[in-house]
Amino acid sequence: MAEMEHYPNFQKDNYIHPKAAWDKLRMAGARRQNVYLYAATGYGKTELLHRYLRRRRHIWLSGEGLTVETLQEIALPAEATMVIDDLARVLDPAVRREIVSMLDQPGLWLVLAGRCPLPSWLTGPYVNGRLSVIPEEDLRLSEKEIAQLYLSWGVQLPRNLLEKRIIPLVEGNPLGARLLAVEMSRGSSYTEELMNDLTRKFYEYLNQAIYSEWPEEIREMMMQLSLLEHFTIQQAEEMTGRSDVNRLLAQAAEMGNLFSIKDGGYTLRPAVINSMKLRMETVCDRVRKNELLRRAGTICEKEGNIPRALKLYQDGQCEKEIHALLIDNARRYPGGGYYYELTPAYLALPEEEVRSSPDLIAARSMLYSLALNATESERWYAVLQEYAADHPDPEEHRLAESWLVYLDISLPHRGSTNLIEVLDEAARKIQTERLVMPEFSVTGGQPSLINGSKDFCDWTRDDQTMAFQLEKHVGEVLGPYSKGLVSIGLAESLFEKGGNIYKVLELANRGLMETMNGGKFELEFVGAALVARVYLVTGHPGDSVKTLEEIETRAQQRGARRVVRNVRAMQSRIKLWQGRVEDAVRWMENEPQNEIHFNVLERYCYNTFVRVYMAQQRYDKTAQILMRLRSYANMEKRPWLQMEGDLLESIIRYRTGNPLWKTELTQVLRRAESYHFVRLFCREGAALLPLLQELGCPEGVDEAYWQEVLGKTRAMAEAYPLYLSTNAPAALPGAVQLSERALQVLRLQDRGLTRSEIARQLQLSERSVKYQCEQAYHKLGTSNKVEALSAARKLNLL
Incomplete structure (x- = not known):
């Protein structure tokens, strides 16, 4: 309690001023600027006004039952303060017009309070400057203020509980926080059951005290829309079966701060969603609730939100829809479907139900392969063979045969060793048996062909011959996935071998043109990612970023x-090369890491996590992820991932003083030389260079290859000296330290913006922009924009 005395907005009666709202109200009062204050129930609008006005003479009115006569009959002194609370209850247009006219009344300070954002009938006065707004965001208590409240109530809660459960639940609402405090102050101990019970009580309170006042048609609409949570007008019409949802949503908006609107999409706030779902439990029987869940699931499935649709179908006991959804998802390739997310649903299906559908049999085989269970995968492959051999229906037989061909090509655990022969046989079957192939992917959404759905390292040894053999059959077997495949594959192979950059760009851009002409977007991503890598190794990270931004859009x-996820992972790797570790950490913190369940489809992100943890020198975390990645690579016989994992492991061992790094790095060099992979090493630049210099050319490695690896690694280290650095940037000799504002100005100049355009975008004066430019030029040791931008690029500041 003594600690609370340090907080100026703490009151002895356990009231905390929401600082932002209090300051705005005080400023408006000093200028006698009319105010509209809004927030949902429990945020303390009324209490805030009472506290502020308790020593001032004022008139307090409620919007409920308010008439024009009441407003006109009040005798006001020369200077008066009037509060109209519960503004949402003012429905009479004449009363609304009278209130608007009062905003211009000399000597009157009018304070309006309601639950919804600025009502449409107050928009005019707001635009004309006759009214200021204090929004709900200003009334929400901060995390520190919520913690203060609990201490003032004599309740001590663990920080982890506050941060993970309490604060997200109450959304800065002191009323929600108070419910738990009351129970705790009565002697209750925190349990998950107590938390769930109090949460339910909070939502019951909202239903009884607030939502019960709504018209029935609005309650019904909001209850149904709570199952969607996010929706468009069209989806709301489909969900409710009404054609007047626009009118009802507009009416609901004036009754409370119930949802946000962005780009035509509506998002209900959590308190509304949960309280309306609670209402559904009490007013809907099982049949009606299931029908609403089925309807919501159908809308989510159309939108492409498959995991959400499945959950709704399961809650609604919609067995037919679940079966159809799983079959439809099985027909998508793993990188584009939801195999990992839907695995429990697939495995929960009774075996006899799975055996009745070739789609589900094939999905089981693929799922087990992705789960690194080759034995079960092959068992289900054999089940599919039996189905194809025994089924009398010609169409079902052809469908099963199509899936067998698909699995022959795609099962990850089978590797790529005999893939040319498999493709030959597949092309023959497609022609002779008129098979229609399911959707393929040769990349799995990864930014690479060599390390895509399968590992194609062995193909790079004789890439020209392999390209010639592939071109004979890929069109027949892979369809649209064949467009651009050979050109991009050759470009990547040449790039990884350290070949001519201009030839790499020529092949990559040719492949991109082929892909864009009726091909598949995933291959376009590989081509764009390759171009971004070229820009990076040639010292133009800004161009890499622009390329990735375009492909992300x-x-x-x-x-x-x-x-999208892998593009963002690539962008984070670029930030690591630039020494912007904090930016990369922020990306990683927002990504699911699946620390318990390993998802092989996320391996590119996992490898990026490893590098971010290395930059933080958190080698315990790197070891945990690397162990799983290397185990997967060994199990699936994926040379690229094996070499990459061993290389990163050797850097970690070097940094932690383990002498085995020399043996491990030597083995990687010998193995990579057989493919002539050079970029595998030079990409690690400044992190790897000290190891190579100390190791020297090891026995069994060709001197010319060694010199090429060393030279290109040194070039990357010089271009990106901060990559995975163990030193803070400020400690590096010669490091240029620019303010964040100066960096913003430089980056906008690099995009071609003029000083006046930069000033408008950053909301600065042109004089301030000029000052930032001069400061940047001085610190970079340059005298003009062209020289400054050139120097900044060399230092990877852009």
């Missing part, structure tokens, strides 16, 4: 979620 437009 295209991926988002197509709903290619795995590509």
Whole structure:
């Protein structure tokens, strides 16, 4: 309690001023600027106004039952303060017009309070500057203030509980926080059951005290929409079966701060969602609730939110829809479908139900292969063979044969050793048996062909011959996935071998043009990622970033979620090369890491996590992830991942003083030389260079190859000296330290913006922009923009 005395907004009666709202109200009062204050129930609008006005003469009115006559009959002194609370209850247009006219009344300070964002009938006065707004965000208590409240109530809670459960639940609402405090102050100990019970009581309170006042048609609409949580007007119409949802949503918006609107999409706030779902439990029988869940699941499935749709179907006991959804997902390739997320649902299906569908049999085989269980995968492959051999229906037979061909090519655990022969046989079957192939992917959403759905390292040894053999059959077997495949594959092979950069770009851009002409977006991603890598190794990380930003935008437009994740992982690797470790850490903290369940489809992200942890010198975490990645690589016989994992392990051993790093690095060099992979090493630049210099050319490694690896690694280390550095950037000799504002200005100049355009974008004066430029030029040792941008690129500041 003594600690609380240090907080100026702490009151002895356990009231805490929400600082932002209090300061705005005080400023408005000093200027006698009319105010509209809004927030949902429990945020203390009324209490805040009472506290502020308790020593001031004022008139307090409620919007409920308010009439024009009441407003006109009040005798006001020369200077008066009037509060109209519960503004949402003012429904009479004449009363609303009278309130608007009062905003211009000389000597009157009018304070309006409601639950919803600015009502449409107050928009005019707000735009004209006759009214300021204090939003709910300003009334929400901060995490520190919520903790203060609990201490003031004599309740001590663990920080982890506050941060993980309490604060997200109450959303800065002191009323929600108070419910738990009351129980705890009565002697209750925190348990998960207590938390769930109090949460339910909070939502019951909202239903009884607030939502019970709504018209029935709005309660019914919000209850149904709570199953969607996020929706468009079209989806709301489909969910409710009403054509007037626009009108009802507009009416609901004036009754409370119930949802946010962005880009035409509506998002209900958590308290509304949960209280409306609680209402559904009490007013709907099982049949009606199941029908609403089925309807919501159908809408989510159309939108492409498959895991959410499955959950709704399961809650609604919609067995037919679950079966159809799992079959539809099985027809997508693993990188584009939801195999990992839907695995429990697939495995929960009775075996006899699975055996009745070739789609589900094939899905089981693929799932077990992705789960690194080759034995079970092959067992289900044999079940599919039996189905194809025994089924009398010609269409079912062809479907099963199509799936067998697909699995022959795609099962990850089978590798790529005999893939040319498999493709030959597949092309023959497709022609003779008129098979229609399921959706393929040769990349699995990864930014690589060599390390894509399968490992194609062995193909790079004689890439020209392999390309010639592939071109004979890929069109027949892979369909649209064949467009650009050979050109991009050759480009990547040449790049990894340290070949001519211009030839790499020529092949990559040729492949991109082929892919964009009726090909598949995943291959476009590989081509773009390769171009980004070229820009990086040639010292132009800014161009790499722009390339990845473009492909990320295209991926988002197509709903290619795995590509989006891997693009962002690549962007984070670029930040590591630039020494922007904090940015990379922020990315990693927002990504699911699946520390218990290993998802092989996320391996590129996992490898990026390893590098971020290395930059933080958290070698315990790197060891944990690397162990799983290397185990997967060994089990699936994936040379690229094996070499990459061993290389990173050797760097960690070097840094932790383990002498085995020399043996491990030597083995990687010998193995990589057989493919002539050079970029595998030089990508690790400044992190690897000290090891190579200390090791020297090891026995059994060709001197020319060694010199090429060393030279290209040194070039990357010089271009990106901060990559995975064990020193803080400020401690590096010659490091240029620019302010964040100066960096913003430089980066916008690099994009071609003028000083006036930069000033508008950053909301600065042109004089301030000029000052930032001069400061940056001085610290970079340059005299003009061109020289400054050139110097900044060399230092990887852009």
